[in-house]
Amino acid sequence: MDISNESRLELKAAVTRAQQKLGDEFPLQARIEGAQPTLQAAYAGILGHWVREAAPPAAGIAPQAVLDALSAMDAIVSDEQGIGCYPFSARKTEIRVHFSGRNVHAMCAIDALAIPRMVRHASRITARCVVCRCHLTCAVAANGSVEKENQNPEAARVVWEPGAGGGQACCIRLCAGIGFVCRHCTVSPDALTFSLPQAAAVGNAFFAFQRRLLEQYPT
Template sequence: MKPRGSEKADEVLRFLNDSFDMDKKIGRGLSREEDSVRRQVLMEYPALGRSPRVKEIAEALDMEEKKVKALLKSLDSKDVLYLDPTGEIRGAYPFKEQSDYEVLLKDAGKVYAMCAVDALGIPYMLDKDAAITSKCTYCGREIRIKVENKEVTRHNGDIVVWAGKTCCSFKAATSVCHTLNFFCSREHAEKWRNEEKQEGWALTLPEALYVGKKLFGDALK
């Protein structure tokens, strides 16, 4: 199963690009120093299996901790990543310290994604095979997706990704990410959508792969 674009998938991309500054999340429009910190953070997630600490970034980039802290704060203000009150990283698109979106990478560690679309984008961003484990937001059934050579080679059930039309907050992590979810079937996506009174799009797995690849495929290029 390969990524497959569609009118619906393009509408989702337009909505995300218009509502949240997705270009900044992959480095466009950042200063050189900001982008070098952003790249270092994204590369360290798979190596460490968690968010890198300020100290670790400073050592890797041979930069003063004070300087790293200031750059991280600036990246936080641009919603490229987000920090806890002590100034340490809690998430950097597409990664999160911990979540219900587990991505086990081949020849690397386990990482967690911010949402379903981010999880599907990670194998494209890192150019690595991955086994994604999550759960249906409606019934809790386990969702398993294997991505090898940039294609889904195995998955369980008729997986649907709901892309909610949620905005109204500058930070994607605390708004739209909660409505980019996996479901075990179209029926469960519809039931949840009705109960939650959600507006948005139900994407097939190939369409959701396309969106994930478009958003994060070039984040480290």
């Protein structure tokens, strides 16, 4: 169904507001771009490892002092599972992105929708509805756009529940509240909801700086 120009502008404005909110609550780009070149290079190396292969090991990829500094910035999440680097999670989550014979876990639904453009591969996302726990899937093109079959109003959506997690790390504080919800379930009136194309646009814009960083620090 075609939508009016006014509706398109409203949708674009909603995406812009969500991008601003996410950037305000988790200023990852500002933290990385304001960091010392040594930290930027190490961060690019960790991110590049994810893009090319999988989770880097918990030790050996960079000096421990550098990893500690990146962890303190909440740019990475390091534990015995490896080193997570938004949008990629070293810990198992309920959201997986499958592409080119690989599958990775995502920190949250918005992160998952941003991974295909990051790795430049058409991908399939599998997840569970955060309300009824039913299985959900969606396809995303290599350029980050949501496939047409997922664009109708009755497709799954992305929900952002405010204050869902405690703690300081974004992977708990924000990501715990950003998931997929099926078309049958309702969410709290305080939650923000996005269509899959809207959420993909938010994620692709939020993580766009990473591709530029990888070009600046090729690995």
